[in-house]
Amino acid sequence: MKILGINALNHDACITLLDGKEILFAGHAERYSGIKNDHLLTQEMISDAKRYGKWDKVVWFEKPWLKKSRQLWAGQYGEVFQSENLPSQYLKQFGIDKIDHYVGHHESHAAASYYSSPYDEACIITIDAIGEWETLTIWYAWGSHFEKRHSVSYPNSLGLWYSAMTQRLGLKPQEDEYILMGMAGWGKLDRNIMNELYEDFFVGISNISCACSSNTLGANGLNFCLFLISFIWSFIFFPRGSPNKLRLPNALGPNSALPFATPTILPLSSSLLT
Ligand SMILES: [Fe+2]
Numbered sequence: 001m002k003i004l005g006i007n008a009l010n011h012d013a014c015i016t017l018l019d020g021k022e023i024l025f026a027g028h029a030e031r032y033s034g035i036k037n038d039h040l041l042t043q044e045m046i047s048d049a050k051r052y053g054k055w056d057k058v059v060w061f062e063k064p065w066l067k068k069s070r071q072l073w074a075g076q077y078g079e080v081f082q083s084e085n086l087p088s089q090y091l092k093q094f095g096i097d098k099i100d101h102y103v104g105h106h107e108s109h110a111a112a113s114y115y116s117s118p119y120d121e122a123c124i125i126t127i128d129a130i131g132e133w134e135t136l137t138i139w140y141a142w143g144s145h146f147e148k149r150h151s152v153s154y155p156n157s158l159g160l161w162y163s164a165m166t167q168r169l170g171l172k173p174q175e176d177e178y179i180l181m182g183m184a185g186w187g188k189l190d191r192n193i194m195n196e197l198y199e200d201f202f203v204g205i206s207n208i209s210c211a212c213s214s215n216t217l218g219a220n221g222l223n224f225c226l227f228l229i230s231f232i233w234s235f236i237f238f239p240r241g242s243p244n245k246l247r248l249p250n251a252l253g254p255n256s257a258l259p260f261a262t263p264t265i266l267p268l269s270s271s272l273l274t
Contacts, residue, residue: 001057002018002019002024002052002053003018003056004016004059005017005059006058008040009085010039011037011039012030012037012039013028013029013038015027017055019052024052024053025052027045029041032044041094046094057100058091058096058100059102059103060099060102060103062103062104062132063132066104066132069132070130070154087099104131106131106134106136107137107139107146107148109126110126110137110146114141121142122140123140124140127158128159129157129160129162129174130157133153135154136151136158136159137150137151162177162180163177166180
Protein backbone atom coordinates (compact mmCIF):
# COMPACT_ATOMS: atom_id res chain seq x y z
CA MET A 1 0.00 0.00 0.00
CA LYS A 2 1.29 3.41 -0.97
CA ILE A 3 0.88 6.14 1.64
CA LEU A 4 1.48 9.84 1.09
CA GLY A 5 2.48 11.55 4.34
CA ILE A 6 2.17 15.33 4.42
CA ASN A 7 3.48 18.06 6.72
CA ALA A 8 2.56 21.65 5.82
CA LEU A 9 1.09 24.94 7.09
CA ASN A 10 3.49 24.80 10.00
CA HIS A 11 7.09 25.10 8.91
CA ASP A 12 9.30 23.10 6.58
CA ALA A 13 6.49 21.66 4.49
CA CYS A 14 7.40 18.24 3.17
CA ILE A 15 5.91 15.06 1.81
CA THR A 16 6.94 11.43 1.77
CA LEU A 17 5.59 8.64 -0.37
CA LEU A 18 5.94 5.25 1.26
CA ASP A 19 5.32 1.80 -0.11
CA GLY A 20 5.41 -0.51 2.88
CA LYS A 21 8.81 0.15 4.46
CA GLU A 22 10.28 1.66 1.34
CA ILE A 23 10.51 5.41 0.82
CA LEU A 24 9.71 5.99 -2.84
CA PHE A 25 9.92 9.76 -2.72
CA ALA A 26 10.58 12.51 -0.19
CA GLY A 27 10.51 16.23 -0.88
CA HIS A 28 11.15 19.35 1.20
CA ALA A 29 9.36 22.52 0.10
CA GLU A 30 12.29 24.88 0.66
CA ARG A 31 14.29 22.92 -1.90
CA TYR A 32 11.64 23.72 -4.48
CA SER A 33 10.80 27.30 -3.57
CA GLY A 34 14.16 28.49 -2.28
CA ILE A 35 12.36 29.93 0.75
CA LYS A 36 13.99 28.83 3.98
CA ASN A 37 11.62 26.85 6.22
CA ASP A 38 8.88 27.29 3.63
CA HIS A 39 5.60 26.16 5.20
CA LEU A 40 3.75 25.74 1.91
CA LEU A 41 3.77 22.83 -0.50
CA THR A 42 4.46 23.32 -4.17
CA GLN A 43 2.65 21.79 -7.11
CA GLU A 44 5.98 20.68 -8.52
CA MET A 45 6.72 18.64 -5.43
CA ILE A 46 3.33 16.92 -5.58
CA SER A 47 3.85 16.22 -9.28
CA ASP A 48 7.24 14.66 -8.53
CA ALA A 49 5.61 12.34 -5.99
CA LYS A 50 2.96 11.34 -8.52
CA ARG A 51 5.67 9.99 -10.80
CA TYR A 52 5.98 7.05 -8.41
CA GLY A 53 2.40 6.00 -8.91
CA LYS A 54 -0.97 6.61 -7.40
CA TRP A 55 -1.15 6.59 -3.62
CA ASP A 56 -3.76 4.62 -1.73
CA LYS A 57 -3.97 6.78 1.37
CA VAL A 58 -3.14 10.31 2.43
CA VAL A 59 -2.01 10.98 5.99
CA TRP A 60 -1.70 14.40 7.64
CA PHE A 61 0.85 14.93 10.41
CA GLU A 62 -1.39 16.44 13.09
CA LYS A 63 -4.99 16.87 14.19
CA PRO A 64 -6.19 20.27 12.99
CA TRP A 65 -9.32 20.62 15.13
CA LEU A 66 -7.44 19.74 18.27
CA LYS A 67 -4.86 22.35 17.31
CA LYS A 68 -7.60 24.92 16.77
CA SER A 69 -8.94 24.23 20.26
CA ARG A 70 -5.55 25.14 21.69
CA GLN A 71 -5.32 28.21 19.47
CA LEU A 72 -8.72 29.27 20.75
CA TRP A 73 -7.54 28.82 24.32
CA ALA A 74 -4.39 30.81 23.54
CA GLY A 75 -6.36 33.66 21.94
CA GLN A 76 -5.07 33.09 18.39
CA TYR A 77 -8.47 33.93 16.96
CA GLY A 78 -7.08 34.79 13.53
CA GLU A 79 -5.95 31.18 13.19
CA VAL A 80 -9.06 29.66 14.66
CA PHE A 81 -11.65 31.35 12.50
CA GLN A 82 -10.20 30.77 9.07
CA SER A 83 -10.86 27.72 6.96
CA GLU A 84 -7.91 28.08 4.57
CA ASN A 85 -5.62 26.61 7.21
CA LEU A 86 -7.69 23.44 7.40
CA PRO A 87 -5.61 20.79 5.60
CA SER A 88 -8.63 19.33 3.80
CA GLN A 89 -9.30 22.76 2.27
CA TYR A 90 -5.68 23.58 1.64
CA LEU A 91 -4.87 20.35 -0.23
CA LYS A 92 -7.66 20.75 -2.79
CA GLN A 93 -5.50 23.08 -4.88
CA PHE A 94 -3.09 20.16 -5.35
CA GLY A 95 -5.83 17.79 -6.46
CA ILE A 96 -5.90 15.98 -3.12
CA ASP A 97 -9.56 15.76 -2.15
CA LYS A 98 -9.41 13.49 0.82
CA ILE A 99 -7.23 12.97 3.89
CA ASP A 100 -7.63 9.42 5.14
CA HIS A 101 -5.92 9.73 8.47
CA TYR A 102 -4.77 12.42 10.87
CA VAL A 103 -1.91 11.41 13.16
CA GLY A 104 -1.15 13.31 16.37
CA HIS A 105 1.74 15.77 16.06
CA HIS A 106 3.93 14.08 18.65
CA GLU A 107 2.97 10.62 17.48
CA SER A 108 4.23 11.63 14.03
CA HIS A 109 7.55 12.72 15.52
CA ALA A 110 7.77 9.54 17.60
CA ALA A 111 6.99 7.33 14.61
CA ALA A 112 9.54 9.10 12.43
CA SER A 113 12.32 8.52 14.95
CA TYR A 114 11.27 4.99 15.83
CA TYR A 115 10.81 3.63 12.31
CA SER A 116 14.07 5.14 11.15
CA SER A 117 15.97 3.70 14.14
CA PRO A 118 17.58 0.26 14.37
CA TYR A 119 15.38 -0.69 17.37
CA ASP A 120 12.32 -2.89 17.37
CA GLU A 121 11.55 -1.87 20.94
CA ALA A 122 12.28 1.56 22.33
CA CYS A 123 11.54 4.38 24.71
CA ILE A 124 10.85 7.52 22.66
CA ILE A 125 10.84 11.08 23.92
CA THR A 126 9.58 13.96 21.82
CA ILE A 127 10.25 17.52 22.95
CA ASP A 128 8.71 20.21 20.80
CA ALA A 129 7.71 23.83 21.17
CA ILE A 130 4.14 22.70 20.72
CA GLY A 131 2.02 20.16 18.90
CA GLU A 132 -1.74 20.35 19.10
CA TRP A 133 -1.70 20.76 22.88
CA GLU A 134 1.18 18.53 23.84
CA THR A 135 4.71 19.83 24.15
CA LEU A 136 6.52 16.74 25.40
CA THR A 137 5.62 13.07 25.18
CA ILE A 138 7.18 9.79 26.25
CA TRP A 139 6.26 6.60 24.43
CA TYR A 140 6.97 2.94 24.72
CA ALA A 141 7.04 1.37 21.26
CA TRP A 142 7.43 -2.20 20.17
CA GLY A 143 6.80 -3.73 16.77
CA SER A 144 4.20 -1.43 15.24
CA HIS A 145 2.64 -0.52 18.60
CA PHE A 146 2.91 2.84 20.32
CA GLU A 147 1.87 3.35 23.89
CA LYS A 148 1.97 6.86 25.28
CA ARG A 149 3.19 6.75 28.85
CA HIS A 150 3.46 10.43 29.68
CA SER A 151 2.82 13.85 28.21
CA VAL A 152 3.13 17.52 29.10
CA SER A 153 0.72 20.02 27.59
CA TYR A 154 0.70 23.71 26.73
CA PRO A 155 1.28 26.19 28.31
CA ASN A 156 4.01 24.13 29.92
CA SER A 157 6.68 23.76 27.24
CA LEU A 158 10.37 23.11 27.46
CA GLY A 159 10.61 23.73 23.71
CA LEU A 160 8.89 27.09 23.89
CA TRP A 161 11.21 28.03 26.71
CA TYR A 162 14.17 27.08 24.50
CA SER A 163 12.75 29.22 21.69
CA ALA A 164 12.13 32.08 24.11
CA MET A 165 15.76 31.88 25.22
CA THR A 166 16.84 31.83 21.57
CA GLN A 167 14.86 35.01 20.99
CA ARG A 168 16.16 36.59 24.20
CA LEU A 169 19.73 36.09 22.98
CA GLY A 170 19.01 37.96 19.78
CA LEU A 171 18.61 34.94 17.53
CA LYS A 172 15.60 34.03 15.44
CA PRO A 173 13.22 31.78 17.35
CA GLN A 174 11.85 28.67 15.64
CA GLU A 175 14.87 28.70 13.39
CA ASP A 176 18.12 29.50 15.16
CA GLU A 177 17.80 27.08 18.07
CA TYR A 178 20.52 24.96 16.50
CA ILE A 179 22.87 27.93 16.67
CA LEU A 180 22.16 28.34 20.37
CA MET A 181 22.77 24.64 20.83
CA GLY A 182 26.11 24.90 19.02
CA MET A 183 27.13 28.02 20.91
CA ALA A 184 26.35 26.39 24.25
CA GLY A 185 29.20 23.96 23.76
CA TRP A 186 31.67 26.84 23.51
CA GLY A 187 30.26 29.12 26.18
CA LYS A 188 31.49 29.85 29.66
CA LEU A 189 29.19 30.53 32.56
CA ASP A 190 28.65 34.26 33.07
CA ARG A 191 26.78 34.86 36.29
CA ASN A 192 25.83 38.42 35.34
CA ILE A 193 24.07 37.23 32.20
CA MET A 194 22.58 34.32 34.08
CA ASN A 195 21.18 36.67 36.73
CA GLU A 196 19.84 38.99 34.04
CA LEU A 197 18.06 36.10 32.34
CA TYR A 198 16.80 34.92 35.68
CA GLU A 199 15.33 38.36 36.34
CA ASP A 200 13.70 38.39 32.90
CA PHE A 201 12.18 34.96 33.06
CA PHE A 202 11.65 33.91 36.61
CA VAL A 203 11.06 36.92 38.82
CA GLY A 204 7.64 36.64 40.35
CA ILE A 205 7.50 32.89 40.15
CA SER A 206 7.47 31.67 43.68
CA ASN A 207 5.51 28.54 43.10
CA ILE A 208 7.48 26.45 40.63
CA SER A 209 6.96 22.93 41.72
CA CYS A 210 7.82 19.43 40.74
CA ALA A 211 5.89 16.49 42.04
CA CYS A 212 9.06 14.54 42.61
CA SER A 213 11.57 17.17 43.57
CA SER A 214 10.07 20.41 44.86
CA ASN A 215 11.40 19.84 48.34
CA THR A 216 14.95 19.24 47.29
CA LEU A 217 15.16 21.85 44.58
CA GLY A 218 13.26 24.59 46.33
CA ALA A 219 11.75 27.38 44.22
CA ASN A 220 14.79 28.29 42.16
CA GLY A 221 13.36 28.27 38.66
CA LEU A 222 16.64 28.08 36.80
CA ASN A 223 17.85 25.17 38.86
CA PHE A 224 14.54 23.50 38.27
CA CYS A 225 14.84 23.90 34.52
CA LEU A 226 18.39 22.58 34.51
CA PHE A 227 17.24 19.65 36.55
CA LEU A 228 14.41 18.97 34.14
CA ILE A 229 16.71 19.16 31.12
CA SER A 230 19.15 16.77 32.79
CA PHE A 231 16.33 14.45 33.72
CA ILE A 232 14.93 14.32 30.22
CA TRP A 233 18.37 14.10 28.66
CA SER A 234 19.15 11.03 30.68
CA PHE A 235 16.12 9.32 29.16
CA ILE A 236 17.09 10.35 25.65
CA PHE A 237 20.22 8.27 26.05
CA PHE A 238 18.49 5.54 27.99
CA PRO A 239 17.63 3.34 24.99
CA ARG A 240 21.13 3.24 23.63
CA GLY A 241 22.55 0.94 26.26
CA SER A 242 20.21 -1.98 25.89
CA PRO A 243 17.90 -1.59 22.93
CA ASN A 244 16.30 -4.99 23.32
CA LYS A 245 15.60 -4.87 27.03
CA LEU A 246 13.83 -1.58 27.45
CA ARG A 247 11.26 -1.01 30.12
CA LEU A 248 10.10 2.42 31.18
CA PRO A 249 10.81 3.14 34.83
CA ASN A 250 7.80 3.00 37.11
CA ALA A 251 8.35 6.67 37.83
CA LEU A 252 6.91 7.42 34.40
CA GLY A 253 3.47 6.15 35.21
CA PRO A 254 0.37 8.26 34.56
CA ASN A 255 0.52 9.92 37.97
CA SER A 256 4.09 11.09 37.80
CA ALA A 257 3.28 14.56 36.53
CA LEU A 258 6.22 16.84 35.91
CA PRO A 259 4.62 20.26 36.03
CA PHE A 260 6.78 22.80 34.30
CA ALA A 261 5.33 26.10 35.36
CA THR A 262 6.57 28.98 33.24
CA PRO A 263 3.89 31.67 33.41
CA THR A 264 6.20 34.64 32.91
CA ILE A 265 7.59 33.12 29.73
CA LEU A 266 4.18 33.05 28.14
CA PRO A 267 3.94 36.70 27.05
CA LEU A 268 7.16 36.26 25.15
CA SER A 269 6.54 32.78 23.86
CA SER A 270 2.94 33.31 22.76
CA SER A 271 4.30 35.04 19.68
CA LEU A 272 6.13 31.82 18.86
CA LEU A 273 3.01 29.68 18.67
CA THR A 274 1.93 28.14 15.41
FE1 LIG B 1 6.83 19.40 15.72
